[in-house]
Amino acid sequence: MFRSSLRALVSGPLAPQLRRFVAVGIVAATVQMLLLWLFVDVATLNYLLGALVAIEVTIVLSYVLNNAWTFRCAQKTGVVEYLYGLLKTNVVRGSAIPIQLALLYGLVEWSALTHLPANAVAILVSGVYRYVLDARWTWRGA
Template sequence: MIRAVLRDLTSGPIAVQMRRFVVVGASTAAIQMGLLWLFVDTAGLNYLIGATIAIEITIVLSYVLNNAWTFQASQNTGTSEYLGGLLKTNLVRGTAIPIQLGVLYALVEWASIMYLVANAVAIFLSGLYRFVLDRHWTWG
């Protein structure tokens, strides 16, 4: 069973979507890291507040890119469908915010890891969760 799931991720029907999702995710993660750095080191915000703002900005950007490219076969078109998809992805990714912030906090406060490194780990850990929910609900 696990072997079949892994095979589907590399050569199955969702392999292309997964690769595109990873490209979009890596791109928006880089943007999120840049925004986080700006909010914390330049604007002087607390790293958790800066992360929350950066996450929300990249949620919207991720939706735009994923809708246009990753899930183009089931793309949300038309104003109400597009906005409905944006609301759904905000709910999906909004439920991942506590996961990401919790990992970020734990790594910074308990493991003394630099906030940017901790944020990269937190983004990675919440990524699969977001893909599964987005694939099956936002564009399902």
């Protein structure tokens, strides 16, 4: 299963789209980690509140990038269509927030990880969920 998934990433029909999604995810994750660090370590917010705000900022960033590049074959271009797509991705990615925050909380409170490495793990785990729902609903059939 894992080998076939890796092979599909490299040479399958969805490989270019999946690679673009991963690239956008890396950019968004980097921004999210930077924001989390700023909110928690500089502004001294609680790590869960900081993560929530950072996640929402990167939801919008990811939508803009994915709409323009990852799912360009199903790109939302009209104002209403674009805003409706943003709403849909907020529902998809918003539904991943409890998953990500629960993982973050569990890893920080019950393991030796601090908030930044724990958030990186939570981003990776919730990323699979977000890709499947975004590909099948936000940019249906893309």
